[in-house]
Amino acid sequence: MAILVTGGAGYIGSHTVVELLTAGYEVIVLDNFSNSSPMSLKRVSEITGREFKIYNVSILDRNGLEKVFSENSIHAVIHFAGFKAVGESVEAPLKYYQNNISGTILLCEMMQKYEVKRLVFSSSATVYGVPKVVPISEDSPLSATNPYGRTKLMIEEILEDLFRSDNRWSISILRYFNPIGAHDSGKIGEDPSGIPNNLVPYITKVAVGKLRELKIFGADYPTKDGTGVRDYIHVVDLAMGHLKALEKNFASTGVSTYNLGTGKGYSVLEIVKTFEKMCGEKIPYTITERRPGDVAVCFSDPSKAKKELNWSAKKEIEEMCADSWRWQAKNQEGYDEEENTILAGTGNLRLIQNNGDFLY
Numbered sequence: 547m548a549i550l551v552t553g554g555a556g557y558i559g560s561h562t563v564v565e566l567l568t569a570g571y572e573v574i575v576l577d578n579f580s581n582s583s584p585m586s587l588k589r590v591s592e593i594t595g596r597e598f599k600i601y602n603v604s605i606l607d608r609n610g611l612e613k614v615f616s617e618n619s620i621h622a623v624i625h626f627a628g629f630k631a632v633g634e635s636v637e638a639p640l641k642y643y644q645n646n647i648s649g650t651i652l653l654c655e656m657m658q659k660y661e662v663k664r665l666v667f668s669s670s671a672t673v674y675g676v677p678k679v680v681p682i683s684e685d686s687p688l689s690a691t692n693p694y695g696r697t698k699l700m701i702e703e704i705l706e707d708l709f710r711s712d713n714r715w716s717i718s719i720l721r722y723f724n725p726i727g728a729h730d731s732g733k734i735g736e737d738p739s740g741i742p743n744n745l746v747p748y749i750t751k752v753a754v755g756k757l758r759e760l761k762i763f764g765a766d767y768p769t770k771d772g773t774g775v776r777d778y779i780h781v782v783d784l785a786m787g788h789l790k791a792l793e794k795n796f797a798s799t800g801v802s803t804y805n806l807g808t809g810k811g812y813s814v815l816e817i818v819k820t821f822e823k824m825c826g827e828k829i830p831y832t833i834t835e836r837r838p839g840d841v842a843v844c845f846s847d848p849s850k851a852k853k854e855l856n857w858s859a860k861k862e863i864e865e866m867c868a869d870s871w872r873w874q875a876k877n878q879e880g881y882d883e884e885e886n887t888i889l890a891g892t893g894n895l896r897l898i899q900n901n902g903d904f905l906y
């Protein structure tokens with residue numbers, strides 16, 4: 547079975563490609579590297595001992611998409627490609643609507659043209675807006691609090707319409723809670739550009755001395771210690787959820803939506819303490835104002851995925867923190883350092899050999 551993975555060089559995509567290759571799938575990655583490095587895919591190849599095709603193509607590029615679909619016999623698509631920075635989406639909404647929504651429409655048009663009707667889509671817990679009740683189940687009310695979240699909501703609706711128009715589609719919408727951690731090899735992980743927006747990437751940068759101290763956004767929430775509570779899920783567990791969703795897509799048609807989370811909530815201070823324990827370093831922090839738009843508590847009810855996909859998250863918070871730390875400690879500059887060396891050495895981006903099919 548050949549699976550097209552859009553955004554496969556990114557954080558969640560690269561971990562999912564590892565699990566797909568390990569499970570014996572053929573993988574074709576499509577990514578324009580707007581928020582990732584091709585190095586992640588070289589590392590995926592090292593981890594798995596497998597090679598695969600990589601297309602440096604944007605989902606906004608109709609001709610590029612046509613080339614990918616015409617050159618490969620694709621059985622299903624896992625669609626990660628998109629922008630994901632909440633703050634940036636408020637500053638530049640059109641950029642988000644264009645990339646996430648127009649890109650998804652173009653991708654689906656191409657899938658329709660080539661009769662590829664199995665799709666796994668990356669949605670987010672952000673579609674629950676400000677949750678009134680926790681744990682959050684899939685039938686909780688939906689709303690968007692920013693343009694990024696609105697792109698996810700709109701795409702979910704577009705996919706529902708698509709199925710209504712043609713009931714041969716089989717679509718899984720996966721709503722991720724807070725992915726953290728990294729592959730236990732320490733070879734791939736989250737590599738945000740600039741100063742991280744999210745908690746764990748920020749903590750790891752403090753731990754390796756790249757940032758001075760963590761700012762905890764508010765300690766006056768109605769939670770156990772006053773700091774915000776989230777449902778952190780190991781990225782490898784999340785990746786496995788995609789394989790389970792894919793199996794369901796091969797077995798039946800329809801649109802199904804699943805929360806991918808652990809069902810447990812941890813506070814910011816609990817994450818800081820666990821991280822300190824796993825890395826043996828003190829994480830200096832100060833308490834600052836609440837971050838606008840943050841909710842106090844957000845965690846999932848993951849029972850639908852357990853029941854229908856036979857999937858549940860296995861890894862505990864200690865392992866998540868230890869793996870995030872290992873990745874950061876082994877790659878203090880992220881992927882950049884090694885990539886620059888390779889680029890300087892070879893003068894091009896031909897990182898993985900494969901029948902001359904690469905578009906680098």
Ligand code: NAD
Pocket residue numbers: 552553554555556557558559576577578579580581582583603604605606625626627628629630645649668669670671722723724725
């Ligand atoms: P990421 O930025 O690491 O990965 C996204 C990948 O898509 C990158 O490799 C990027 O280069 C690529 N991309 C972006 N626009 C593209 C385009 N037009 N054409 C081709 N490739 C393009 O992000 P991630 O954390 O791996 O997230 C993957 C998906 O999961 C995204 O859709 C994101 O919105 C969603 N999601 C992420 C989180 C999270 O906390 N990381 C939470 C919920 C949902």
Ligand code: UFG
Pocket residue numbers: 630632670671672673722723724725743744745746748760761762763764773774775776814837840
């Ligand atoms: N936090 C800090 N300091 C920081 C960063 C975060 O105290 O420097 C706190 C936040 O206030 C929050 C918790 O840590 O209480 C988690 O914050 P993140 O930014 O890591 O994650 P969020 O839950 O705010 O949001 C993330 C993504 C969203 C996505 C959501 C659910 O950024 O896009 O998870 O998947 F929708």
